[in-house]
Amino acid sequence: MEFIQKLESDLSITRSKLISHPLYSSLNTKKRLLFFMENHVFAVWDFMSLIKALQINLTCVDVPWTPNKNNLAGKLVNEIVLAEESDVDPNGNPKSHFELYLDSMQLVGADTKRIIDFISNINHTKSYEKSITKMNLPQPVKEFMDFTFEIINSKKNHIIASVFTFGREDLIPDMFVEIVKKLTKSEDLNSDLLIYYLDRHIELDGDEHGPMALKMIDNLCGNDTKKWEEATTASLKALEMRIKLWDYIYSNLN
Numbered sequence: 001m002e003f004i005q006k007l008e009s010d011l012s013i014t015r016s017k018l019i020s021h022p023l024y025s026s027l028n029t030k031k032r033l034l035f036f037m038e039n040h041v042f043a044v045w046d047f048m049s050l051i052k053a054l055q056i057n058l059t060c061v062d063v064p065w066t067p068n069k070n071n072l073a074g075k076l077v078n079e080i081v082l083a084e085e086s087d088v089d090p091n092g093n094p095k096s097h098f099e100l101y102l103d104s105m106q107l108v109g110a111d112t113k114r115i116i117d118f119i120s121n122i123n124h125t126k127s128y129e130k131s132i133t134k135m136n137l138p139q140p141v142k143e144f145m146d147f148t149f150e151i152i153n154s155k156k157n158h159i160i161a162s163v164f165t166f167g168r169e170d171l172i173p174d175m176f177v178e179i180v181k182k183l184t185k186s187e188d189l190n191s192d193l194l195i196y197y198l199d200r201h202i203e204l205d206g207d208e209h210g211p212m213a214l215k216m217i218d219n220l221c222g223n224d225t226k227k228w229e230e231a232t233t234a235s236l237k238a239l240e241m242r243i244k245l246w247d248y249i250y251s252n253l254n
Contacts, residue, residue, distance in 0.1 A: 011232070018246070038105070046149070050164045052081070052085075089103070089196070118132075144244070144245045151163045156230065164213065165210075217231065
């Protein structure tokens with residue numbers, strides 16, 4: 001895991017900047033939390049496209065079926081997809097994490113029209129590029145997703161896996177849980193489902209997905225120094241894009 005440790009070290013300064021972003025402490029009213037969720041939901045959505053791209057690339061989703069070339073990476077990505085795409089809600093009903101987030105938005109009173117319209121466009125066009133042109137989204141939100149699909153379109157699995165692993169929330173859900181709990185005490189906020197969603201991320205990322213994703217990167221990069229350099233560059237850019245999105249949300253809170 002020597003290469004992984006170096007990658008994490010190379011990301012540490014930017015990652016610390018992300019984790020210490022002033023946005024978190026500023027989500028101190030219901031109105032501000034709703035604005036955050038209405039923009040952040042697009043990052044929740046495109047996260048699923050990253051992992052599905054890995055599943056398409058690293059497993060067989062064709063008929064007739066043939067065996068995987070990389071059994072370890074295929075097993076890891078399938079296990080992650082299972083939880084992300086087919087988890088359960090508090091009542092035991094199968095739900096993707098995106099759908100859990102969308103349901104929690106509706107319960108706390110956030111506006112879901114933009115993201116629902118976007119998903120409708122995706123269902124109609126079957127294309128991110130065609131769908132995004134139909135949407136009037138804030139530029140930083142669009143740029144965040146554009147970067148995600150640039151990574152997906154690279155077809156380089158070690159890069160996609162690295163952005164999936166190091167460009168996601170990581171420790172951030174811990175912070176959000178405390179913020180939401182405090183808000184629930186002071187505001188009229190039906191936040192049980194949102195807290196459930198965040199707790200599921202903390203549990204799965206820390207105990208299962210995090211270690212699995214690191215194994216997958218190690219497996220995909222091997223001893224190829226060029227691949228590790230590409231993975232580091234892409235992961236760093238992913239963190240910077242997340243900071244840029246946070247900057248936009250923070251600067252527009254009122």
